[in-house]
Amino acid sequence: MSETIKRAGVLLLIGAVLGCSKIPPPKELVTARADYAKAQKGLAAKLAPADLDTAKQALDAAEAAFDAEPEEQRTRDLAYIADRRALLAEAAGGTESANRRREAAERAYKEVTQTELKLARAKVAKSKEQLEKERREREKAEVARDSAERARASMEKDLRAALDSIKEIASIKEEARGVVITLSGAVLFASGRATLLPIAKSKLDQVAESIKHQGSKKLIVEGHTDSVGPITANMRLSQQRADAVREHLIGRGIPSGDITAVGIGPDRPVAENTSPEGRANNRRVEIIVK
Amino acid sequence: MTSITRFVHAHAVCVAAVLTGCGGAPSPVDQLATTQGSIRGAEEAGASGEPDAALHLKLAKEQLGKAKTLMQDEDNEEATRLLQRAESDAELARSLARRHSAEADASEAQAEVDKVKGAGP
Numbered sequence: 390m391s392e393t394i395k396r397a398g399v400l401l402l403i404g405a406v407l408g409c410s411k412i413p414p415p416k417e418l419v420t421a422r423a424d425y426a427k428a429q430k431g432l433a434a435k436l437a438p439a440d441l442d443t444a445k446q447a448l449d450a451a452e453a454a455f456d457a458e459p460e461e462q463r464t465r466d467l468a469y470i471a472d473r474r475a476l477l478a479e480a481a482g483g484t485e486s487a488n489r490r491r492e493a494a495e496r497a498y499k500e501v502t503q504t505e506l507k508l509a510r511a512k513v514a515k516s517k518e519q520l521e522k523e524r525r526e527r528e529k530a531e532v533a534r535d536s537a538e539r540a541r542a543s544m545e546k547d548l549r550a551a552l553d554s555i556k557e558i559a560s561i562k563e564e565a566r567g568v569v570i571t572l573s574g575a576v577l578f579a580s581g582r583a584t585l586l587p588i589a590k591s592k593l594d595q596v597a598e599s600i601k602h603q604g605s606k607k608l609i610v611e612g613h614t615d616s617v618g619p620i621t622a623n624m625r626l627s628q629q630r631a632d633a634v635r636e637h638l639i640g641r642g643i644p645s646g647d648i649t650a651v652g653i654g655p656d657r658p659v660a661e662n663t664s665p666e667g668r669a670n671n672r673r674v675e676i677i678v679k
Numbered sequence: 680m681t682s683i684t685r686f687v688h689a690h691a692v693c694v695a696a697v698l699t700g701c702g703g704a705p706s707p708v709d710q711l712a713t714t715q716g717s718i719r720g721a722e723e724a725g726a727s728g729e730p731d732a733a734l735h736l737k738l739a740k741e742q743l744g745k746a747k748t749l750m751q752d753e754d755n756e757e758a759t760r761l762l763q764r765a766e767s768d769a770e771l772a773r774s775l776a777r778r779h780s781a782e783a784d785a786s787e788a789q790a791e792v793d794k795v796k797g798a799g800p
Contacts, residue, residue: 469764470764483778484781490788494791501796505795
């Protein structure tokens with residue numbers, strides 16, 4: 390037999406003897422098998438397939454070494470390494486799982502905060518809108534108030550101006566029955582007559598204007614006399630004078646329905662009829678503005 | 680002794696050599712560098728902060744230490760084995776450390792979500 394064939398025969402014999410014996414696997418290999426099985430069942434299969442594959446290859450190398458040389462240190466070393474690789478694959482699967490959970494949480498966080506931001510912004514916009522609306526309404530009300538105020542002030546001014554202008558010939562008093570404009574009889578009429586003097590007409594025009602500005606006001610024109618002479622004559626004269634004033638005011642635009650004329654005669658004196666001044670004061674026309 | 684037995688005895692060393700590849704192995708300087716790199720990687724990943732990772736980091740360092748001594752004694756085959764084991768422990772330590780960090784980050788992110796959801800309108 391040649392040396393080569395003899396050598397091959399010896400090797401085969403040793404291999405057969407060693408390979409066929411029922412030698413239990415080293416604890417490193419047992420552990421490696423268990424850890425690989427665990428890794429394979431877990432997250433690594435889906436989430437860390439490359440690392441799991443590396444672990445499988447390491448385990449296969451250990452198994453091959455165990456088949457060839459079950460009691461050698463090399464088998465135990467390969468099994469040790471295979472075990473570590475299996476544990477690594479499992480850890481890698483866990484890492485990837487945690488990464489995905491983190492990413493999902495980050496997305497959810499973004500979504501929630503964006504939603505909340507949107508809601509908050511909408512709320513702010515709505516309150517702004519509401520405030521703006523209220524402001525505009527307040528402004529409108531203020532403007533309305535201002536213009537009403539201005540109108541009233543202007544009317545007051547007009548009336549005062551008008552009344553001021555007739556102050557020389559009239560006195561104005563506010564009484565319970567209304568604003569009473571008292572015009573002296575001597576200024577309005579010639580003695581004993583019921584025809585308005587020219588200057589009286591222009592003064593009454595001013596009175597008419599200022600009264601018209603007030604809006605529709607009810608007017609009573611009262612004619613008064615002193616106590617000199619017969620009552621019937623005084624009654625008639627005072628009525629005529631009141632009518633004359635009334636007609637003139639109607640001519641200047643006061644609606645006829647708003648103004649009445651009445652002759653009072655001597656019955657409501659404002660002064661003593663015993664003196665000339667007193668009698669002059671009693672001879673008057675009163676326009677009561679209600 | 681039979682001729683076969685004598686043959687086996689004569690060639691035992693060679694057979695052993697074929698099977699185990701011992702003696703005359705080169706100094707594993709490359710493997711040393713690789714293993715040291717893996718250990719650094721594990722430390723940088725925070726392996727000392729997690730019990731399982733710390734354990735494997737410790738194993739890696741111990742085996743590295745032993746391997747260095749063996750290299751001084753030129754027992755390169757044994758040194759290589761230990762360095763390879765150490766490398767696998769260090770890589771595992773790094774992976775465990777990374778999982779630990781990733782889980783902490785995931786918990787923190789979830790806590791943030793729960794906070795904003797809880798404080799919502």
